[in-house]
Amino acid sequence: MTYVANTLPSAIASRGQRQACNENAFCTRRDFLRVTAIAVFAAIAAPGFAADATRRKVFTLSIVNGALRGDDTIKVQQGDDIELRWSSDKPMELHLHGYDIEVRVAPSAPAAMSFKASIPGRFPVEPHGGGRHHPILYLEVHP
Amino acid sequence: MADVTTRSSTWKCIHSLFPLNCPFPRRMPRVARFLLAAMSAIATSPVLAHGFGQRFDLPLPLWLWLTGAGATIALTFVVMAVFVAERPVDARYPRVELLRFPVVRWAANGTTVALIRALAVLLFVLTACAGLIGNQDPYSNLITTMVWIVWWVGVAFTCALIGDVWTLVNPLRTLYAWAEGAYATVTGGRSLSRGRRYPAWLGTWPAVLVFLGFAWAELIWGNKDVPRQLGIALVVYAALTWLAMFVFDRESWLAHGEGFSVAFGVLARFAPTEFVAASRDVPRRRFDLRPPGVGLMTSRPVSWSFMAFVLLMLATVTFDGFQETSLMQRIDTATQSSHAMSAFLFALSEWGFDESRVTHTFMLVAFAVAFVAIFWLTSWVTLHWIAGRRGLRLQGGELTASTTACSFVLTLVPIAVAYHLSHYFSLLLTAGQFLIPLVSDPFGWGWDLFGTAGYKVNLAIVSPYVFWYGAVGIIVLGHVIAVYLAHVAALRLFGRHALIGEIPMLLLMVAYTTLSLWILAQPIVG
Numbered sequence: 001m002t003y004v005a006n007t008l009p010s011a012i013a014s015r016g017q018r019q020a021c022n023e024n025a026f027c028t029r030r031d032f033l034r035v036t037a038i039a040v041f042a043a044i045a046a047p048g049f050a051a052d053a054t055r056r057k058v059f060t061l062s063i064v065n066g067a068l069r070g071d072d073t074i075k076v077q078q079g080d081d082i083e084l085r086w087s088s089d090k091p092m093e094l095h096l097h098g099y100d101i102e103v104r105v106a107p108s109a110p111a112a113m114s115f116k117a118s119i120p121g122r123f124p125v126e127p128h129g130g131g132r133h134h135p136i137l138y139l140e141v142h143p
Numbered sequence: 144m145a146d147v148t149t150r151s152s153t154w155k156c157i158h159s160l161f162p163l164n165c166p167f168p169r170r171m172p173r174v175a176r177f178l179l180a181a182m183s184a185i186a187t188s189p190v191l192a193h194g195f196g197q198r199f200d201l202p203l204p205l206w207l208w209l210t211g212a213g214a215t216i217a218l219t220f221v222v223m224a225v226f227v228a229e230r231p232v233d234a235r236y237p238r239v240e241l242l243r244f245p246v247v248r249w250a251a252n253g254t255t256v257a258l259i260r261a262l263a264v265l266l267f268v269l270t271a272c273a274g275l276i277g278n279q280d281p282y283s284n285l286i287t288t289m290v291w292i293v294w295w296v297g298v299a300f301t302c303a304l305i306g307d308v309w310t311l312v313n314p315l316r317t318l319y320a321w322a323e324g325a326y327a328t329v330t331g332g333r334s335l336s337r338g339r340r341y342p343a344w345l346g347t348w349p350a351v352l353v354f355l356g357f358a359w360a361e362l363i364w365g366n367k368d369v370p371r372q373l374g375i376a377l378v379v380y381a382a383l384t385w386l387a388m389f390v391f392d393r394e395s396w397l398a399h400g401e402g403f404s405v406a407f408g409v410l411a412r413f414a415p416t417e418f419v420a421a422s423r424d425v426p427r428r429r430f431d432l433r434p435p436g437v438g439l440m441t442s443r444p445v446s447w448s449f450m451a452f453v454l455l456m457l458a459t460v461t462f463d464g465f466q467e468t469s470l471m472q473r474i475d476t477a478t479q480s481s482h483a484m485s486a487f488l489f490a491l492s493e494w495g496f497d498e499s500r501v502t503h504t505f506m507l508v509a510f511a512v513a514f515v516a517i518f519w520l521t522s523w524v525t526l527h528w529i530a531g532r533r534g535l536r537l538q539g540g541e542l543t544a545s546t547t548a549c550s551f552v553l554t555l556v557p558i559a560v561a562y563h564l565s566h567y568f569s570l571l572l573t574a575g576q577f578l579i580p581l582v583s584d585p586f587g588w589g590w591d592l593f594g595t596a597g598y599k600v601n602l603a604i605v606s607p608y609v610f611w612y613g614a615v616g617i618i619v620l621g622h623v624i625a626v627y628l629a630h631v632a633a634l635r636l637f638g639r640h641a642l643i644g645e646i647p648m649l650l651l652m653v654a655y656t657t658l659s660l661w662i663l664a665q666p667i668v669g
Contacts, residue, residue, distance in 0.1 A: 073666070120201065120606065121200065135668070140201060142201065143606060143607045143608060
């Protein structure tokens with residue numbers, strides 16, 4: 001399982017701090033306080049920005065003999081753009097509950113579920129159609 | 144990219160336990176839909192979850208679970224320290240007579256009560272009919288949402304938080320009372336019931352059986368969300384209840400055998416209101432406001448069968464959460480891979496029993512037995528603990544482990560009520576929304592009586608923070624109330640030895656509360 005994500009919050013915070021100090025030639029105590037205040041504000045506000053900013057996460061998931069290889073739980077943040085790329089050695093239908101997305105995956109035809117993780121919670125992905133339906137993956141969307 | 148906010152027409156699938164039913168086009172010919180429903184009823188999904196609907200709650204974060212457990216232990220000592228008074232507390236408590244107020248008197252008049260009862264009967268008939276003749280997709284039929292969400296979760300919450308509403312609305316009681324009235328009018332005042340004396344030794348054991356059957360149906364039965372099966376279960380239970388009311392009489396069966404009247408009655412003891420009908424001892428009816436939980440204080444030990452009933456309720460509520468943890472899944476795997484067990488289970492599956500259902504049924508009964516055993520053992524330890532610590536001679540026969548257990552059992556109820564609330568409130572708020580489209584289309588026939596048939600359920604209505612902090616707050620609060628009640632019971636039972644004597648019981652309460660929190664901290668697995 002691989003995933004790609006950029007870390008916006010720390011980038012915002014460090015840039016804000018550096019600019020503030022460069023504009024003022026004298027880094028007095030007042031400046032220091034001002035910079036600190038900005039840094040603190042940035043640190044508090046950053047998660048807010050991060051929720052708005054598009055964070056794209058791509059997961060590559062391969063199913064072998066009806067079971068997922070690797071960890072069965074994926075954790076993401078609310079607001080992230082998620083892409084689940086499925087491949088399977090057998091044709092099957094996958095259903096992400098809660099978000100209610102269904103895809104058909106076959107050995108020759110990998111499939112993808114793309115969506116914005118807008119609802120927090122823990123959502124199972126179940127293979128549908130005939131036989132048992134134990135979830136093969138859980139998607140945890142954390143607030 | 145699929146937009147989540149604009150869900151497809153298969154929105155009813157979001158809680159799907161019944162995958163084959165999901166892509167039902169609403170405009171499909173009725174015959175075809177019925178055939179599809181019948182097919183999927185046979186290919187029942189083996190997913191085991193409580194009643195109906197699926198919870199998508201995130202598990203409690205570790206730090207919150209530990210904080211809750213820590214607060215539980217700390218507050219236990221605080222309550223003990225605050226209420227160290229060694230004098231016995233009398234059973235009286237402050238009450239506000241609500242019938243003093245004209246508004247309440249006006250609202251509680253005979254006509255209003257009769258109207259509410261008639262409405263409840265109408266709803267019962269509508270629900271049963273929907274189950275028997277309506278669309279067999281569980282999310283398009285009123286009966287599944289009505290039984291598992293509105294009635295079992297909603298009425299239980301109302302009884303615990305407001306008052307014994309089940310006695311007011313119970314449609315089985317109302318219908319039988321109507322039949323009694325009609326019979327008396329026709330025959331000139333003869334009683335419909337045969338009036339056999341209810342045998343005292345039977346206690347509330349019939350209610351224990353009813354509740355065990357119900358708990359099995361709620362937690363394990365594969366057809367619990369097949370509308371027709373649920374409708375048949377409803378009608379059969381009603382018939383059995385009326386038969387028993389006919390043999391004995393209405394009120395004694397409601398008190399001993401109607402499992403739901405007994406169960407909701409236990410929850411209503413926690414409620415902040417109390418209704419007492421006029422009788423020989425009570426000159427006129429009373430409707431009082433009281434502090435929550437005081438109804439659980441008893442002046443006399445309850446009967447053995449009633450104690451078993453309360454512990455069965457507690458055990459099923461805990462088992463409900465437990466069977467969704469990965470520990471239960473590991474137990475399942477272990478039993479199925481053990482040689483002797485798998486041979487036994489295979490033999491049973493030849494007879495048509497599902498292997499995991501057999502395991503879960505066994506676990507449910509084991510939970511109930513374990514609850515009774517552990518509780519009785521704690522009571523036994525309590526007595527010997529006091530005797531050992533204080534050199535107290537237990538007077539022969541007066542205070543036994545059984546009387547101790549029967550005196551303390553109701554003090555555990557607040558913890559169970561709190562766990563029940565935390566476990567279910569997000570489900571009530573999400574799956575409860577199914578009622579909005581169902582009001583317009585109760586039979587799933589494509590009607591739109593009030594223009595709400597197209598309503599889409601909003602899953603994000605309960606934020607995880609509300610769920611987490613709410614759940615932990617409610618459970619810790621329930622624990623504090625339970626500890627206080629146990630303290631009062633200990634004072635009454637052990638007098639000046641109360642502080643020492645209550646320690647085993649309080650340890651049990653801490654363990655029970657911590658177990659409840661632990662279950663909420665486990666990720667829900669299929």
